[in-house]
Amino acid sequence: MHDISATTLLLLCLAAAAAGWIDAVVGGGGLLQLPALLVGLPHVAPAYVLGTNKAVSIVGTSAAAITYTRKAPLDVRTAVRIGLAAAGGSLAGAFFAAGIDSAVLRPLIMVVLLAVLAFVLLRPAFGTAPATGPATRARVLTAILVAGLGIGFYDGLIGPGTGTFLVLTLVAILHMDMVTASATAKVVNVCTNAGALITFSAQGTVLWQLAAPMALFNLIGGATGARMALKRGSGFVRVVLVVVVVALVAKLGYDQWGG
Template structure:
């Protein structure tokens, strides 16, 4: 366990639980968890922060995926195909993550958030209901390339917002409603987390004791979030997405320029 105060450990555990809830509902829990780890581990190498984040996130994401699969119709075969491409992409991104500095992370995360918020805000009907027809072969291949390799690479390199990007990509490209897209994204996200975590672990960039403690809280939050999303539907998911993104834009903007 790194040398951090009991108060900070409690803060990190609360952040992990909240991030698990957010990640299960709409993705993007890393947008909360990663800044919390950067705050709690100010002297750690950025790659160690990213690796620890992955070790926490994969537990909650796996729990949420299992909860969704029990109650939501998901094309598991397609999700796994996208996930395998994402695993390869995330391993490549994680291999390059050692060159990312803390000073570069915050503006990059802010840019990600602004793009996500603008897209969802100006598309009020986005993901409200599934498309009338299933996606064709071309769209499936595009999804494997974009949501698999592309977003997987981003997840290994930086990470925050990956679940949200997956939900948006799957909704736009495969014509899924937001709940089904969230369920599918969890399977893909487990693969991206596994690929990145394998690389970070190989490089010795994971604080396993801290990650194990935080993972328990992350899993608890994820299970609650998945049940709420399944019960309340796409409108609830969209509302949470906009609220979370807006709050984080304000928070990071204040930290950057306040």
């Protein structure tokens, strides 16, 4: 911490607040927070950046999850079941993170995101219709496998965009509206962050003194974003989703070919 200037610390805290807001509305806060940490800590090993990012993110995500569960029509039981599977997937992903070259995965993720973007733009009603009611056991099981184990593993392995993938998957599989999907995604994302953070903490790769002030700002951003999503509804969340997906594709493209 003694090597970080007051200006850098302030900028990192502001980035954490903005990331918390984005993550609460539609996911993808890591798109802003992780690059900010990489820029602000140029001489710190990547493992410490990833671990610190998780320690910050879990606070804002938890604040958003609490806000949503109080006011959104959330099926807590389903969310927790998916979340427990996601925690296991995230633990495994974080364990393998050191041995995987993320550059191999970026092009595949970009293709998936572009397909998602095209789908959302070509189907204006996607995620804006009211929820269809309780999901069948088959759909819930599919969500546990895909949104839980699959996306949880990705979150531990790489991370950015996890919340966005969760929202889209929950809308597609469980036929939720965008607000309910965002609320459910927050509960699941708390579990994935916890799973990865356990691994990083055990490895000693978390800068707790930096994570603490950033986490406070992330908490404020997360709570504010959740309230705004609840107030403005699915149409607002859909617009933010499109913006975040475009930004995520641009960021991944730059990392792959322009960095």
